[in-house]
Amino acid sequence: DQQVKQNSPSLSVQEGRISILNCDYTNSMFDYFLWYKKYPAEGPTFLISISSIKDKNEDGRFTVFLNKSAKHLSLHIVPSQPGDSAVYFCAADYNQGGKLIFGQGTELSVKP
Amino acid sequence: DADVTQTPRNRITKTGKRIMLECSQTKGHDRMYWYRQDPGLGLRLIYYSFDVKDINKGEISDGYSVSRQAQAKFSLSLESAIPNQTALYFCATSDPGAGLMTDTQYFGPGTRLTVL
Numbered sequence: 001d002q003q004v005k006q007n008s009p010s011l012s013v014q015e016g017r018i019s020i021l022n023c024d025y026t027n028s029m030f031d032y033f034l035w036y037k038k039y040p041a042e043g044p045t046f047l048i049s050i051s052s053i054k055d056k057n058e059d060g061r062f063t064v065f066l067n068k069s070a071k072h073l074s075l076h077i078v079p080s081q082p083g084d085s086a087v088y089f090c091a092a093d094y095n096q097g098g099k100l101i102f103g104q105g106t107e108l109s110v111k112p
Numbered sequence: 113d114a115d116v117t118q119t120p121r122n123r124i125t126k127t128g129k130r131i132m133l134e135c136s137q138t139k140g141h142d143r144m145y146w147y148r149q150d151p152g153l154g155l156r157l158i159y160y161s162f163d164v165k166d167i168n169k170g171e172i173s174d175g176y177s178v179s180r181q182a183q184a185k186f187s188l189s190l191e192s193a194i195p196n197q198t199a200l201y202f203c204a205t206s207d208p209g210a211g212l213m214t215d216t217q218y219f220g221p222g223t224r225l226t227v228l
Contacts (some may be wrong), residue, residue, distance in 0.1 A: 043202050043219030098215040101156040
């Protein structure tokens with residue numbers, strides 16, 4: 001039973017436009033959410049996170065929005081750049097347990 | 113030098129063979145993890161260790177065992193490899209005492225394992 005879902009396996013966006021990656025979860029106990037980015041032949045790298053007590057966190061071109069009532073979070077990348085092309089995973093945690101639950105990943109392609 | 117290293121990076125083995133994947137870290141973190149990644153399934157937790165004397169099963173531990181030889185080393189073993197263990201394996205570390213609100217994990221580059 002997938003507790004964290006990324007329903008879009010892939011997304012293609014033009015350079016300079018906004019990329020929106022979505023993630024849904026089912027477990028209301030999750031209290032922290034993270035986004036990781038993964039390039040081919042490399043391990044995932046931490047990108048941005050958000051606590052369940054917030055509804056938005058911003059870091060440069062990256063913003064994560066959390067809608068607890070809908071159990072939905074999204075990652076916005078503005079403006080998108082070709083170097084952003086990668087697989088993006090959302091993950092959830094509770095009580096700093098360290099047992100991250102990952103979504104399936106969305107492959108973002110930013111075209112010049 | 114990379115903070116989290118994994119050896120080997122690629123391995124092809126045969127059904128029934130025992131194989132060990134190794135992970136080393138220089139980050140000084142107490143917590144270490146093993147994940148596997150399969151297409152369409154994301155990353156799934158196999159085992160995790162919060163210190164040298166602490167080993168815990170994750171979501172998919174059947175067919176795997178681990179050893180935490182030191183704070184810096186965490187090995188994953190497949191006692192008798194089978195084809196459906198063909199996957200990309202990642203080691204990760206974290207430090208919940210780093211002042212962050214969550215347990216941000218740092219991943220190694222991965223080991224691509226093929227079981228024929």
